[in-house]
Each structure stands twice: as C-alpha cells, then as structure tokens.
Amino acid sequence: MKKVLMLCVLLLIFVSCVSKPETVYKKQQGTKFQWYHSDVSKEIPEDKEVVELIKPYKEQLYKEMNRVIGYAEVDLVRGKPESTLGNFVADVIFDTAKHFDKDVDCAITNSGGLRAPIYKGEIRVKDAFNLMPFQNRIVILRFSGKDFLELIREIVENNGEPVSNLTITVNDGLIDAYVDGKQVEDYKTYKVATIDYLYKGGGSMPAMQRGELVKDTRVLLREAIIEYIKKHKNINEKIEGRIVLQ
C-alpha cells in the first residue's frame, strides 16, 4: 500500500507524459507563454478527509436513489413511431399540465430526450434520473390550428414523436390528426403541453417555437415523472395506435 502511495507521489512530482511544448514570445511585452500537459494516471489515491466529508451525503443520496416508487408492468422502451416509453412520458406531461389548465388539448415531447428505458419490475428514483437527466420544465403553449397542423407535419417527418391525447395517422401521404377523437381543424386554437426545451427551439420540431407561452408550470419533467409513478404505482403502457404511419 505504502509503495503504491509513494509511486503516486512520484508520478505527481515527475510529470509523466508531456506533449506539444510550444512557446510564444513577444519581445516588447516581455511575456512568454509555454504549455504542457501531463497525464498523472488514474491511480491517484482519494483524500481520506474529503471521502469522509462526502460519505454521509453519498449514503443518504444512494438510499434515496434506490427507493422503490412503483412498478413497471411492461418494459418501457424508446421507439418509433410510437413507443411504450414515449407514451408514458407524454401521458405524464399531459396529466401534470391538466392540473394547471383543464383545457389542455394534448401533450407532445421529443423521443431524443428520453435517455434511458425503464424495464419491467420495480421502478426506483434513479430510473427517473436516468430517463430524464435534464432540467426540462413542463410548459403549456397555445397554437393556431394552422401552426398546430405544421407541428403535426413535423412529427410525421420525424417518423413520430411521443404524444398524448393526440392521434396521428398517415394514409397515402395524407395526414389525419385527432384530439379527443375530434379532427384537428385549422380555424381552431389548441393548447399543447410540452417541455421548455422544445419551446426554445431544441429537438427537431421548429414549429414548437410558433406556440404562444400560456403557462410555465415550473414543474421539472423528472419531478413530474416521479410524482406520476408514486400516484399510479403500477405503470402499464401499450402501443395503441397513437401514431400510425402508412
């Protein structure tokens, strides 16, 4: 053990790997720059005091992250045009937004933002963190029927994105979209729940930026997912034809 420590110290003292020594020299300034970089190896021992300081926080956090909050009755996995994981997250957004505005018509999010699946079995807090590591918030936007249809066209172009309370079918290149079983009309307005990331132009649904911000719920999507699982306990999602392409 002591030998390893000594070796590490030696490694620290003697720069073990140096690359690209360069010098820039400017006479009138008298300033000379040089640089190097050193790879001291990953064998550096951890400082005991710091490890002790972190320990109680770490233990509490790991306990919290491993807390079981519900049960997945099926594998929740990502996929196109429709997926169990996508349906689940879109339902969470729709359900949460409903608490803030009863008139919300549907929810849309992006498949690319769902970072990890939840497999059949116990669901832990850490699963929600892995699924949604970002600080995305749920927002409610209002669209003209025309812009909403453009958004739906983009969803089709993307080969489908997670939606809730909205069905999209494509037949012979013609798009049919329904909210609550009623066909989407270009003269109506629609309230769509989504995440701030898409509203700000992230993802690949630029039409999302055409929405008018009606409500920033300030609820983190991850928090909403955790609350939804706690409330429903058993999560069951199936492919039910929300998006049918051809």
Place this chain on the structure above:
Amino acid sequence: MMDRRDFIKTVFFLGTATAFAGPDYLFNKKSVIHIFHTNDVHSHIEPFPLTDKRFPGMGGYAKRQTMLKEFRKKYGNILLFDAGDVFQGTPYFNYYEGKLDYQLMSKLGYNAATLGNHDFDNGTDKLAEAMKYANFSVVSSNLNITHPILRKKVKPYEIYVRKGRKIGVFGLTVDFKGLVTEDNHKGVEYVDPVSVSKKMVEFLKKEKGCDIVICLSHLGISAYKTDIGDVELAEQVSGIDVIIGGHSHTFLDGGLNVVSKDGWNTLITQVGFAGVWLGHIVIDFDNVSKNKNILAGKYKV
C-alpha cells in the same frame, strides 16, 4: 507519448521554476507564483465510473484534494480558482442544492470562484443559502446585484499577495438571456463585460498596484450564441494576463495566446468540465525587469 529529450526539458523547466519559489523572494530576482484552476465542475462530486467511455475513473473532489495537497507541499502558498458552473449535473445538486459543492470547495481551499449560469439554476435565494457553506470569495464584476444577501457575498474583485507580488482577480458571468430565467436571477442583472473589464484592469493596476491581473470568466471561449467570449474580450481589453475560462467546456491543450489590438498578450486557459483535469498556471515574474513568463498546463485527475 513524449520522447526522452522533451521529458528532460520539461522536468528541467519545472525544476528551475521551483528553485525560485523560496520564501526569500525579496532577495530573489524572480517570484514564481503557482495557480491551479477548474471550471464547470457541474456537481461531479465523485469520479466518473470506470465504465465511462470518455472519462473512466476520472475526476472527483477527493482525488483533486490529494493532488492539491502535493502541490501545496511542493509550491507552498498556491492560488486555487474556479470559473463557474459549480452546480448542476448530478443528483447531488438536485438533493443538496449546491451546499455540498461549496462545502467541498471550502475544504479544498479554493481562494475564489466566479458565478456561471447554472449556479443560478435554483434561483438567487437558494444560491445565497448555498453560499453560507462557502468560505472562499465569490467574484463577479459584471453583475448589478440588488439581492440583499448576494450583494454582500459577491465581490467585484479580490487581491492576493504571493511571493511579494500583488495578484488582482476579477470575475465575469455570461449573459443570462436564454440561459437563466428571469425569476431565477431575481435581484441580479447582467452588465456588458467589456466596459467592466476595462475599468477593472485600470483599477487593479493603477489604483491597487497589482502586478498580475487574472480574470475568472464564465463567458465561454468565443462568442457562440452570445455577443462576447474570452477571445473577443482579450482582443478588446488590454492588460489581462490570464483568463481562466469556462462555460464552453473547452478542453484546451494548455492555453491560447491572444494579442489585443494594442499588442497586449493574454493567455486563455480552460480545462473542459466535470473536474477531470486540474489546470496549472506558473507565473514567473522577474522582479527587476517586471517581465512575466507564463507557463500553463493541466493534470489529469
């Protein structure tokens, strides 16, 4: 890998730099000042798992402390800075709201840190709450602060004396637009960094008699989606010796030398993110000619 000659050259250079680091700088021709730095640590309290593709086993406060202890033994009174975005990135931040991060930075002996956009992620009240755990200086010069607690805690500059030389440090925070929501920066407003930096350099050099001026910048290395970055700043503002940068998560191989419109040389450094590297700057100050030789490098953590 380097060849043998490079190795000897570097060891020789570091060796000579250390030889001048004695306490009798008054009788010495040179003052050698060692500065270490991090940026965008993003709540990476522990090292990355060994299975991580990019940074297997790298980073973490405990390993950084081991290295810093060695450097303190070797170089004496070092300076340790952070260029912002200490917060956000792991569940540690979601659960402890930055208190653990600032506590650990205090433990490691950080001298100062600037504020990044993510340090505002829980709003100004929570930031002020976390700052109770910070016994280092929080420095940002381009913020107009009305928040009662932050107003007292955040300083526009800080001056350190090492080896008989005065080192003036000021900080810059990136524009909140599109990065921090209005209610999260309540009581704190962004001010254009160029005019502020010019004033700070003038003030630190002329009024405070600083020999070395360092800027802790969370502007990002270049103007990307913003009006100004470190390179643009160094071009427009003369007199900054080193910009310790952040925000853009840039892995620089040592540093970038930018010459201002008046011919002033500024060294820009940045060590990626998550604390996987520890930046090192050696300022070799000639007490007679007032010339500076600046060496910048980094250590893998």
